[in-house]
Amino acid sequence: MKIGMPKDGRFGDFGGKYIPETLVPAIEELEENYQKFKNDKSFQKEFDYYLKNYAGRPTPLYFAENLTKFVGGAKIYLKREDLLHGGAHKINNTLGQALLAKRMKKKRIIAETGAGQHGVATAMACSCLGLPSEVYMGYKDTVRQRQNVFRMDLLGCKVYPVKSGSQTLKDAINEAIRDWITNVETTYYLLGSAVGPHPYPVMVRDFQSVIGKEIKQQMKNIPDTIIACVGGGSNAIGTFYPMIGNGVEMIGVEAAGQGLKTGKHSATLNAGKKGVLHGMMTYLLQDSDGQIKETHSISAGLDYPGVGPEHAYLKDTGNVKYKSATDREVINAFLTLTKTEGIIPALESAHAVSQAIKVAKTKSKSDSIVITLSGRGDKDIDIVKQYLEKNAKNSR
Amino acid sequence: MPKIQDKFKELKSKNEKALISYIMTGFPNENTTLSIVRGLVNGGTDIIELGFPFSDPIADGPVIQNASTISLNKGAKIEKFFRIVKKIRKETDIPLILMTYTNVLYTHGYTKFMSRVKKSGIDGLILPDMSIEESKDYLKSAKKNNLDTIFLVSPNTNNTRLRKIVKASTGFLYMVAVFGTTGVQTKIHKYTIDSIKNAKKIVGNKLPIGIGFGVSTPSDVKKYVSVGVDAVIVGSANLNIIENTPPSKLQKRITEYTKKLKRSTRVGKAT
Numbered sequence: 301m302k303i304g305m306p307k308d309g310r311f312g313d314f315g316g317k318y319i320p321e322t323l324v325p326a327i328e329e330l331e332e333n334y335q336k337f338k339n340d341k342s343f344q345k346e347f348d349y350y351l352k353n354y355a356g357r358p359t360p361l362y363f364a365e366n367l368t369k370f371v372g373g374a375k376i377y378l379k380r381e382d383l384l385h386g387g388a389h390k391i392n393n394t395l396g397q398a399l400l401a402k403r404m405k406k407k408r409i410i411a412e413t414g415a416g417q418h419g420v421a422t423a424m425a426c427s428c429l430g431l432p433s434e435v436y437m438g439y440k441d442t443v444r445q446r447q448n449v450f451r452m453d454l455l456g457c458k459v460y461p462v463k464s465g466s467q468t469l470k471d472a473i474n475e476a477i478r479d480w481i482t483n484v485e486t487t488y489y490l491l492g493s494a495v496g497p498h499p500y501p502v503m504v505r506d507f508q509s510v511i512g513k514e515i516k517q518q519m520k521n522i523p524d525t526i527i528a529c530v531g532g533g534s535n536a537i538g539t540f541y542p543m544i545g546n547g548v549e550m551i552g553v554e555a556a557g558q559g560l561k562t563g564k565h566s567a568t569l570n571a572g573k574k575g576v577l578h579g580m581m582t583y584l585l586q587d588s589d590g591q592i593k594e595t596h597s598i599s600a601g602l603d604y605p606g607v608g609p610e611h612a613y614l615k616d617t618g619n620v621k622y623k624s625a626t627d628r629e630v631i632n633a634f635l636t637l638t639k640t641e642g643i644i645p646a647l648e649s650a651h652a653v654s655q656a657i658k659v660a661k662t663k664s665k666s667d668s669i670v671i672t673l674s675g676r677g678d679k680d681i682d683i684v685k686q687y688l689e690k691n692a693k694n695s696r
Numbered sequence: 697m698p699k700i701q702d703k704f705k706e707l708k709s710k711n712e713k714a715l716i717s718y719i720m721t722g723f724p725n726e727n728t729t730l731s732i733v734r735g736l737v738n739g740g741t742d743i744i745e746l747g748f749p750f751s752d753p754i755a756d757g758p759v760i761q762n763a764s765t766i767s768l769n770k771g772a773k774i775e776k777f778f779r780i781v782k783k784i785r786k787e788t789d790i791p792l793i794l795m796t797y798t799n800v801l802y803t804h805g806y807t808k809f810m811s812r813v814k815k816s817g818i819d820g821l822i823l824p825d826m827s828i829e830e831s832k833d834y835l836k837s838a839k840k841n842n843l844d845t846i847f848l849v850s851p852n853t854n855n856t857r858l859r860k861i862v863k864a865s866t867g868f869l870y871m872v873a874v875f876g877t878t879g880v881q882t883k884i885h886k887y888t889i890d891s892i893k894n895a896k897k898i899v900g901n902k903l904p905i906g907i908g909f910g911v912s913t914p915s916d917v918k919k920y921v922s923v924g925v926d927a928v929i930v931g932s933a934n935l936n937i938i939e940n941t942p943p944s945k946l947q948k949r950i951t952e953y954t955k956k957l958k959r960s961t962r963v964g965k966a967t
């Protein structure tokens with residue numbers, strides 16, 4: 301199998317469509333329409349138009365000279381997805397899917413969100429294209445990312461706090477799927493990461509691949525190493541996919557939370573086992589009976605016990621290495637990037653920054669590393685403040 | 697002959713339709729499960745579906761979600777589940793179906809899991825997130841262990857697909873009555889009646905057809921029986937009773953409710 305070319309919606313063993321029967325016609329309709337419009341010139345033209353004029357593409361590839369000097373190793377570049385409208389890479393996918401939903405004549409859009417970035421990006425794309433949107437968000441996430449809840453409110457999007465289970469991203473997806481089952485004939489489910497039943501992982505990857513394609517054009521030479529954070533894995537797969545087969549070292553970074561040994565993390569590829577959740581076969585954090593475990597991460601966007609099936613496959617084939625960063629390492633990376641470059645990264649993206657700093661130290665000055673800076677950190681300011689205050693107290 | 701098939705045959709000769717009762721094992725606790733089963737059997741139910749909880753039950757509404765959470769919080773484990781089934785088997789030979797989600801089977805390994813299931817005394821399986829596309833290994837292991845594989849069809853399942861699902865199904869065909877998750881419904885939709893009539897045409901005598909999701913009253917049962925289903929499946933309504941009845945009265949209350957439903961499955965000589 302050629303890498304990244306799914307057969308029957310599978311990447312090796314991973315992926316597939318494990319879904320309630322009610323969703324089958326909807327998934328088939330989606331697959332059909334995605335295949336049709338993917339290669340449709342007018343669709344692509346419209347998508348490119350909105351990416352450029354609404355979202356602000358292309359995003360710069362910025363040489364982080366200060367950070368490079370500070371670390372003292374390989375040259376570090378930042379792919380500035382944080383500069384996109386809405387503040388994260390999520391808008392690439394939401395514009396693509398909202399345009400598709402419109403062509404499919406869907407009247408109602410639903411989505412899930414973790415950090416709230418996908419919810420905001422959905423609300424924006426929907427406002428822009430004249431579609432009503434409703435978003436499910438874990439209750440815990442509505443509290444820790446309340447600024448994004450208010451942004452969605454302002455954008456005219458209805459937010460439903462989800463109080464079941466761990467009250468985070470996983471439970472928001474459960475609730476969105478239940479809504480979809482109930483309103484399947486009218487509703488388009490705009491899934492926010494490269495997860496879920498086929499064709500979502502492929503479609504989200506394709507819409508996010510603009511990240512990797514631009515990096516290729518913007519770097520004179522192919523970079524030695526490319527690093528992105530992995531929650532469900534959409535910014536990472538969008539970064540990696542166009543680079544596969546080019547001899548680039550690719551590293552995905554998961555959330556190690558309080559440490560892999562503590563069990564309080566969401567490092568699915570580092571510590572998970574194969575299983576079936578949210579319509580896909582992939583690596584999962586689960587117990588010996590297959591019950592999904594509660595996860596932990598300081599970043600709501602990575603707080604998920606599953607991962608996109610293509611990442612599961614790329615891990616097993618060895619094409620991509622998957623590392624992890626602890627909350628503490630992430631805060632340090634967040635502070636370092638903020639101070640050296642004046643760029644405040646999202647806590648999700650700071651996972652990638654943390655790994656890049658580690659790797660850069662071990663490389664020579666002629667080497668180059670690209671970090672996909674998936675989002676900006678305004679939404680995380682309160683969390684960082686709390687973390688620093690708590691730690692100051694503890695060390696007193 | 698497989699027990700579920702046998703049961704449908706027996707009922708046919710009596711001019712009755714099947715009442716299938718769903719409960720969640722370990723809800724509200726492990727000890728109660730056995731007395732609830734006694735209540736159901738005494739009330740005359742024909743087949744029992746035993747739910748084993750999964751942390752993320754996407755096809756279930758609030759009632760079964762809540763029961764799943766409580767069962768898990770009380771320490772539900774698959775080993776315990778098998779022990780409960782064995783206890784039930786000592787008291788009754790009523791057909792038993794395990795209803796859970798794919799990951800529970802996958803994690804234990806289909807082959808290993810199915811032989812355990814069979815040994816414990818279960819007769820068939822229902823997995824609401826198992827689509828026929830992904831069912832090859834599942835079907836193989838089930839067949840090897842003579843376990844019935846009961847698939848779900850939905851009001852929006854087209855006829856080509858319906859035929860494929862019928863091919864993969866044994867025991868009976870589970871028709872989902874509504875666009876939605878499990879839970880008590882207040883009305884019977886016309887689209888449900890239409891899809892039952894259509895399914896009967898396609899399925900013919902190949903498989904009994906059961907209707908579930910939202911069935912809760914004797915009048916629901918009568919209505920569905922009158923359009924020709926072979927079985928009615930009642931779930932969330934049982935759990936509501938279990939949740940709202942003091943333990944001392946529970947078994948009796950379940951028996952009374954089950955009797956009422958069962959009465960409505962008797963067609964009499966008219967058909």
Ligand SMILES: Cc1ncc(COP(=O)(O)O)c(C=O)c1O
Pocket residue numbers: 388389414415416417418492493494529530531532533534535536600601602646648649674675676
């Ligand atoms: C800024 C940012 N980066 C990364 C992620 C993780 O998602 P993914 O792994 O799909 O890119 C999120 C999710 O909310 C996010 O907001």
